Amino acid sequence: MSVRHLYLHLPFCPSICPYCSFHVERVDRKKMDRFAARLEADLRDTGPMDALETVYFGGGTPTAFSTTQLEAILDVVDRFVPRPRDCETTMEANPSTLPAEKCRMLRARGINRISLGAQSFDDEVLKTLGRHHSSAAIRVAWEYLRAAGFNNLNLDLIFGVPGQTLETWESTLRAALELKPDHLSCYNLTYEEDTPYMDRLRQGICHEDDDCNETMFTRAEDLLSDAGWHHYEISNYARSGFECRHNVAYWTGRDYLGVGPSAVSTVRGKRWKMADGRRVEMESLSAELRAREQALLELRTSRGTAADFFRFEQWKPLVEHGFAVFENDRLVLTREGRLRADEIAVHLC
Ligand code: SF4
Incomplete structure (x- = not known):
């Protein structure tokens, strides 16, 4: 694997x-x-x-x-x-x-x-x-x-x-x-x-x-x-x-395996937990959902994320209110944005 x-x-x-x-x-x-x-x-x-x-x-x-x-x-x-x-x-x-x-x-x-x-x-x-x-x-x-x-x-x-x-x-x-x-x-x-x-x-x-x-x-x-x-x-x-x-x-959307009672795995668009030797709570993730998840995680990092993961009307108010800026074509949270990262994630969902 x-x-x-x-x-x-x-x-x-x-x-x-x-x-x-x-x-x-x-x-x-x-x-x-x-x-x-x-x-x-x-x-x-x-x-x-x-x-x-x-x-x-x-x-x-x-x-x-x-x-x-x-x-x-x-x-x-x-x-x-x-x-x-x-x-x-x-x-x-x-x-x-x-x-x-x-x-x-x-x-x-x-x-x-x-x-x-x-x-x-x-x-x-x-x-x-x-x-x-x-x-x-x-x-x-x-x-x-x-x-x-x-x-x-x-x-x-x-x-x-x-x-x-x-x-x-x-x-x-x-x-x-x-x-x-x-x-x-x-x-x-x-x-x-x-x-x-x-x-x-x-x-x-x-x-x-x-x-x-x-x-x-x-x-x-x-x-x-x-x-x-x-x-x-x-x-x-x-x-x-x-x-x-x-x-x-x-945070950069790489696949990972999790082993142990409540460990989660995400591999090739599937997400599951292991329990008693079998995969449970199996979920299929669309490419769009994976990309969006990755963008939200990346946005919490100092590198930020590509804005095209989000709709224009979603990210524009963030920039207008000073919660995010563009750096090297990536949307990066400012300090004000970092303080409201959880609310911003909800807004972008
Ligand atoms: S926070 Fe939870 S996992 Fe961490 S030491 Fe305490 S009980 Fe254990």
């Missing part, structure tokens, strides 16, 4: 964060032991693959598996997944699940990029988010990762958390920069259906403050741009040359 990008879903976490809407289960050593066998069956059903350009172990928290379990999973992956030396292989990790030995094993087994779910360097904010690590634990995990030889590291950060101030957000950004990461993802907290956070929002225990979120977004953009970072997608910043190739593949 000539697909160059693979996502592997490892759906376990030490605890479930109250804002999380992903398919995720609490750590259960027995279930996790059985996971490698199930992954093997899913990969076998997927059939032979060509050499991959990117592999992404996402979650859940893949590093919630023990070192021995992860080795067993990597044994399975190595049997079915051709990963050349230059394949970008990312694993998502949590600071509380990264002892030094696990870091060394992952590096030795060809994981060459780690995305660390730090979220904040403020211990109060971490508590509000229901995270079980401290800012000190982030720094310890970071040292282990660098010592193990990782030279491509991302930190995930969240803003818009109840009780978080502009000052604490700025301190988090500065603390993150002190660690000299290669990539930063800055996400605005969202309130998703069927989460304890959504219940709190409905009960008025917390509230969303759009003005504050905008200020935090622009503060991050200013601070990181001044420090020379490339803001290459609404939520993503990279040092030059460290853009995440896996995500760029999604």
